[in-house]
Amino acid sequence: MVRSFTALFLSFFSCLLTAGELRLIPDPQGTNDLQLSDLGNGEWEVRTTGADPYLLLKTDGAALDLRATPMLSLEYFSTTGVGRTLVFLGPAIDVPHMITVDMGRREGWGEFAVDLRETLERPQGPVTSMRLTLGQGPGVVARLRNFRAREAIGQELRLAASRTARLEADAAHAERLRAYFSKEFPARITKVSASAGTITVEGKLGHAGRDCQLAEVPMWEDVTALKIPASLHGLDPDDAGNFKVSISRAAVEDREPLLSGWAVVRMSDGVPELLSAMRYVEDQIPRADLPAAKPRSKKGIGGCPFDHPDMQELGIASVTLNIILNELLHAEAGPGRTPHVFAGRTWHTEDAAVARYDRDMKIAAENGWMVSAIVLLPPVRNAPENAWIREAAHPEADPGAGFVLPDFTSKTGVNAYAAAMNFVTQRYSRPDGQYGRVHHWIMHNEINSGFFWASAGQKTDLTYMDLYQKSMRVACLLARQYDPNAKPLISLEHCWGRRADVRGYAGRDLMEHMVSFGHREGDFPWAIAHHPYPQDIFNPRTWEDSQATFDFATPYLTYRNIEVLDAWARQERVRYRGQPREIQLTEQGLNSPDYSEKSLRDQAAGMAYAWEKIAPLDTVTAFQYHLWADDRGEGGLRLGLRKFGDDPQDSHGIKPIWHLYKALGTEGGAAASQPYLEVVGAKAWDEVRFHGEVKK
Known part of the structure; x- marks a missing residue:
């Protein structure tokens, strides 16, 4: 659901940037060692096949003006990652006219921008083309769209001017934090x-x-x-x-x-x-003793309209819901806005947006679903000058990111963010349940790839977590004024012992820092929102994940080795007041590469396998499937329980996984899963569970 929202958001944003830009067009005749396929709707697929894979981008004949439009911008989606990318500006293919960048793994559409002024030499004569070398060999698969040269926006200009100073300051901060953690205070x-x-x-x-x-x-x-x-x-x-x-x-x-x-x-x-x-x-002493959430089963979902009949048919017990804070608060009064006072300042909530959230929360409450809300802050971009996000967003966040972290560098930023969080935690934790209830708060999204999903600029893993854990604490401290059982959840994708991108972080490192901050500055009841997609998100045969091993250093944490996360959460030093950390699997799905019988069978088998793996793990309290239906904004993935809504033969057609998911968690679950044992290559489901000791 987060990915789908991001795709729509960025697509809308790209439509707005029509002035002061130059469109670039991939040239199918200007490729080498790669297959370039036009997918329609402005999307292109690249598959590299050799040692020197490149494609040519051309203008429509107009020359590039590096003063007016110095930024090469494109959007891409790649579960393999592209890796080292070379941009050659103009006809000369040499080092003086080359820029080296890295295009990492990106499991969601996002903008990627390169400052073309960073070449050692300016090109001679007008520039009407540039060459992109995508990776260093075969095996790269990426979808690309929206190629253009555009002007540098304010945040890019500011960040470029201060880059060296920021990196030096961040490195010094990391050194001070390490000393702080190790110091014996009197x-x-x-x-x-x-x-x-x-x-x-x-x-x-x-x-x-x-x-x-x-x-x-x-x-x-x-x-x-x-x-x-x-x-x-x-x-x-x-x-x-x-x-x-x-x-x-x-x-x-x-x-x-x-x-x-x-x-x-x-x-x-x-x-x-x-x-x-x-x-x-x-x-804290809360205002009311609200009961703890106890979903009737682990079965949940994300991305399905709450009033859709499938919610009842599938027997859903828990849901995720995006709360886009940018939609809720304004700095100024206006029609359809209600005052909200926090820390001596009056903000103004957007009544129409609040009503939309109220509607879903009430439906969830009426059906007894546990709600885990995903707190998101889209970046400033073209927000009005008096917009809440201009005060709340981290000042070093990448303007091309999908979402950003809050600003913890200023009093203004902290108060703005806390005002929004106090509004939602108070409203959706009322003793009378007037507006429904949010039981838990998933803070931001997939922070292993925080450079895109929760950006605060280029940071070390330690300084990044110093910011992130503050956001977790804000949610926890404010929410537990009203609900003693509310928890903030740390959001992680499936890279655990590895980084998916040079700008990203290993999930295990972030979790270890989370524990360290708790030990040093006071522990709090945070939980884990993990996304155990298969190693290759396009391949539903997750039981074949070769890099999902049974040790704490495993590169990936997927369905295959989910027992590793369970073991990590049970460690004495990780527990909260003697109890293992709660785990919610809040965004994951299985892909059907196409709608062939084999693909649909593999998708359902992956779901049966995943369910049987988590069934005996009592640390795992919820599994929110992503997505309800296939979505065109997911870069070619077909993760849904249903087909594409615009499928010409079978709009929103039910897949075999839909029937299986309906049965899971019921008396008919075992019978529904049984046919997929053969696909997985097991005689009984107990064979797929890990019974050994996870290596530390």
Whole structure:
């Protein structure tokens, strides 16, 4: 569902950028070692076949103006990844006129842009063509569209100008974080709790001395380079050095102290010396004791209209739903808007957008479905000057990304983001259930590929997670004011021990950082939203995934080795207050390469296999299938339980996997799965389950 939305969003955006650009056209006669196929609707498929695969892009005869349109832009979708890509500007095929970039794996349509001014030499004469070398050998499969040269937008100009300084600052921040995690501090914050009106901080001074104070560290501050604390509070320790301080939340008007961290400091000439690690609120008294979500089965879905009869026919127990925060808040009043006050500032909600979400939430509540909402922030792009997203989006986010992280570098950014999150968590956690309920909050999307799905610019994995875990905490702290059982979920795709792109991260590294932040700054009940697509998302025969191994270093975490994630979540150091981390499989499906009998049978067999793998894992509480129906915006994938809606022979026709999915989780599930044992190559489903010990 996220992918489909992104495809539509980017397609709409590309239609808007018609002025100040030059269209580029692939030349089928200008290729080498690749097959170039015109798929219609402006899409092209590339399959590389040799050692020097390239294609030629031509203008319609007009020359490229590097001053006016310096950015080569295209959208691509590639589950193999393209790898190293060479752009030769103009007719000269040489190093002075070459730009080297990397086009990584991308399981969703997204823009890719190259600044053509980065060649060592400017081309001689007018430029009416350029050559793209896509990868370094055979085996690359990619879909491409919307080739053009366009002007550089404001964010690209700003990021290009500050790139060196940003990378140096980020590397220094990563070094400080590593030192912070390993440091033995003399003092310790032992507990931070909250009620509706008060934050209570307890701690022990140890050998820090008595000339200490308690410092408030808002999320926009860097605790590793702390400057002026937002507030300072005196300490009155007992003889053993224990202290307890209460802070009024109501007395603070320009921020929400619930979201702040707290640390012991010593002030010297107005500069704080950090004497303890920072700690966030870990316990709260909620306004109501809402019951925990207990879906009647693991069977869920994403992308099906909530009022469609299939929701009942399939026996759905849980759903995912995108919440696009950009749609909800405005900085200014206007017709059809309602005031919403947060941290002393009045925002204005978009009533029509809120009503659309209310409708779906109410349907979910009426049917008893567990709702896990996916929180998304599309980038600024051409948003109006007073738009909420201009304050909330991270200032270093890639303008070509599908979605972005919030801004945790400024007070304005944190307050804007928290205002939106407070609105949705409060509204969809009411004791009377007037607007329905969101039970859990999936924070952003597939952060292994955060450069596209949740961008904050080029970051190390540690500095990226410093930002991401703050977003998780915002959701947790705000939601658990209203619902003591709400959880934020970390969103990961199937790359675990490897990076799908040089700009991305290994899932395991991000998870280890998540654990470290909890140990250092206070743990909270985060859960896991994993997407265990097959190793090759186009191939439904996931039991053949050769790089899905049974160890914590496995390159991929797919249906084949899902037991690895279960084992990881059960580790003592990973648990939350003694309990394994909850796992929801919130976006995954099986592809039918076409509608042939074999493809449809393989797709259903993959589903039977996946279900039997997760059935005995009690850490896995939900499996939300993606998608309900095949979608043209998914780069040629046919993941649906039904066929394409525009299929000329069988619009939204039911596939065999639909019948199987209906039966799963019911008394008829075993009989429905039985015919697929032969496809998988097993005599009984217990044979496909891993019974050994996962290697650490």
